[in-house]
Amino acid sequence: MRRISSRLLLVLSLAAFYAMFAGYLFLFWLPQNSQFAENEIRDNALSHVETVAGAIAYPLFDGQVANVHEQLDEVLRNNPLWRSLIVTDARGRQVYPLPGTAQPSVAREAETLNAPILLRGESLGRIALVLDLGALYAARESQTRRLIGFLVAAGLGLGLAILLIFESLISRPVAQLTAAAERLARGDFDATLPTPGRTTMGRLTASFDHMRNEIRAQQTELHALIEDRKHAATALAKANADLDRRVQERTEEIARINRHLETEIHDRIRSQEELARSRNLLAAMLDNAPYNIFYRDLEGRTVIMNRAFREWFDKSLGRRGSGGRDREQGLSALDRRALETGDTEREEAVVADSAGRDHVFQITKFPVRDENGQIVGIGTISQDVTEIRRSEKQVEESQRLRVLGQLTGGIAHDFNNLLTVIMGNAEIKQLVLGQDDAELNAIIGAAQRGADFVHQLLAFSRRQTLQAATLDVNKLLAGHISMVRHTLRGNIKLVFAPTEGLWPVLADGSQLESAVLNLIINSRDVLPDGGTITIAARNRTLGQEIAAISGDLQPGDYVEISVQDTGDGIPPDILPRVFEPFFTTKEPGRGSGLGLSMVHGFASQSGGAAAIESVPGKGTKVSIFLPRDRSAPLQETENSRLTTEGTIGPRTILVLEDEADVLEMTVKMLKKLGHNAVAATRAEEALDYLRAGGKPDIMLSDVILGEEMTGPEFARLARQMLPEMKVAFMSGYTAEAFSRMPDGSTAFLLHKPFSLERLSIFIAEVLDKDPARLG
């Protein structure tokens, strides 16, 4: 029953497959294929007839109708499916074929295709092709018939063959195998099997046989194995108990080791943290150090660098964009020297920053050794000492100026002594003669000019005592300007116009002169091509606007003394720095940088201020504000008249002077004025006179008295012996320290050289005026 069913199933399957295959062929493949072929023939024909139309266009245009006929006859001969061709010209006249020519019959499948005949875009007529598709259809029918016949024959043959093969190779062996399997299931291993062959079924039979033998063998082995497993289970249970005990022991040992490890890890973490902290501190120290510090290995790679060094490169040199490659430059010459000597090496180097400013670096290189003493790299510490070097240079400059000042002062002192002798002798001679003598006047005039000159020299070298006095600024400036005018080049115009009603000020005249001279020199230096320097003095009552001038000033009345030039002005960025000490825009060696600083210091010291205004391209104006002196009218010392004999009566004056010529001259002048003069060349000599009971009204002493003691020291001793004695000094120059006596009292000072008139007024001042007034 089952065998019959399998065969039927196979037959039905084959029949269904065949039916589907035939259905596809006849319902889909054949019609579509025929349509494709038909379309292709039609398309080709249309394309061909268009080509023919192109080929006959020119002959048709040229009237070569015979040629056209020849070509079309040839075309029809070569295309069996082309039933006929009809050519008409543009006027619709038939050109081909000849009218009346017998036309072949047209089948119902015929189709007409039309194409225009064009020559250079112009229509010459049309060509119509009658395409005979009948042959195509006939061919298709024949093909279909042949295909059906083949399919029927092939289907029957193939089906029969498959059935026979199925019966012989599959159906019968399967039945035998099935029977054997059923017996095997009942435990019968002896059923007969089909003879195994080379077919799939044969291999299946062989496999079945092999499987049967295997099952038999495995059944035997299985029984033996079950017995073995029972023994093994007993042994395993015993081993498990043993293992549990050993695991317990190991677990305890591991716990002990873990505790030890935890302690060790904890210690190690703590020491790593300490190490990290030390490293961080070291890094912080390096980064906060105000030096460039870096370390290079022996290949010249920069391995460590501190922040200062990094910033120097990144900011000062503007090399951020280089990605730090420049930092990894090779070993420098100094690096190599330190490596060769194994010692610390130092040098100074000048390096320009990105703005082109030179920086002086003091560089120290030292070999870095590892714990074995082996050199592993080069450490570098460099410091930007530009400012230090500049300050040193400026200090050197100022020291040079100070030495120059001392030298000038010394010369001025000696020179003043000489002038004193010359001037005094000439004046005495004038008095002796009792009339004006032209030659003597010339000598006295020259000596006076010499004295003025020395006075200016001293002002310049700042060896003058700061002696505040009520000053007429107009007069001071007028005298001063007349002296400096000739020091300016011809292309510089110096303008000064005194202001009416200018308030008096309380200040040191020589300092003011010096300050104004400084400002004039500054102005001169910014006018290399000439220009105008305007000097002015005016009264200023300052209120709220004072803050704009100086934060140190109090509102009130001031005299503003200004020096203005027509130079290029000062750039706004450096304007705030011009009063700083040592700041200069001049070339090295040309300016000390102390000029404006001194002006500022002088003004501040005098209770005023200095201010600067500058417009680039227009010029600069520096002003000195000095407070108005409301205490007294102006001193009129210069206007005093010669105090002649008898005006104040003869007095006894002790003159102490180590220069014999000056002593003699002074004594001579005092006697000429009607006084009694006691001369002493040494302090001891004068003291002897006092000890011997001498009671001079005035003691007039030189400030410097050789090696024994100074004038003030002598005065202190003399005062102790004779407190009521007036003390006065004379000097070729006077150090600032001498503005007061050692006991704090104020001293009178007579500048050398002095005229007879000046001496007379001085004596009168010492005798009559309150010394405190001059303090």
Added chain:
Amino acid sequence: MRLSHFLAVLGFSLLALRPAQAEERIYTFAVVPQFPQGQIAATWMPVLAEIEKRAGVKLRLVGSPQIPDFERDFLSGRYDFAYMNPLHALAAARKGIMDPMVRDPEADLRGVLVVLKDGPITDPRQLDGREIAYPAPNALVARLVIEGDLKTKFGVRGVPRYVKTHASVYYNVALGLSPAGGGAATTLALQPPAIRDRLRVIYESAVYPAHPVSVNRRVPAAHRRAVQQAFLAMALDERGRRLLAQVPIRSLKATGAEEYGSLEREDLLKQVFRSLGGDTGKR
């Protein structure tokens, strides 16, 4: 001279080269360039070889690129022998340079004027101002003779339309595309019956002798006769006829300048001598 012409002349010169013999004169033989030069060479080289053999003279085929060059050369006496059209032969004779020697009597020409058989035109006089198809402007009998006759005999001036070939003339008329056409009796006879049956000849011209082989008067009489005889002999045997058929020449007979007298018409000569500078060659 265009490159193709130059190459043609050069080719001819090379083909015609023979080992020169001091005592032997080599005569030049020219062919009117109505066909491509290659075709002329292929046709005429075997003919000339046969003539040389038969006449015992040396001939060299020479060519001219175009008809005007050919006309200039034969009038300057450059050629010893020449196969030329009848008007050229007449002109050369009137100039006293060359005389016709042999011609194909079967190729003698008679001009015909055809119309549609069943058409409305029955008389040449109906064609005044109408279009007339001709093969080409210089077609001797088909156009020059027919057009000249229409003018002189019927006072008719048609509007010429040139359709390249005689066959096209007949097709145009047969299809009714042109009312009338000029052709030649020989070419009309060659048309298929379907064409011929649709046409009617309404005028035939006189007969004009066909293309002759002319000989320069400077060629010695003996050599002239030898060549003439050789041509005539060729037309009589199978081998010779086969070679001549390529020209095409079907038969040959001796001829002379007097036989070309029928062409002594001013209207025809003007056509030839227009290209020669207006001189009609009259003496």
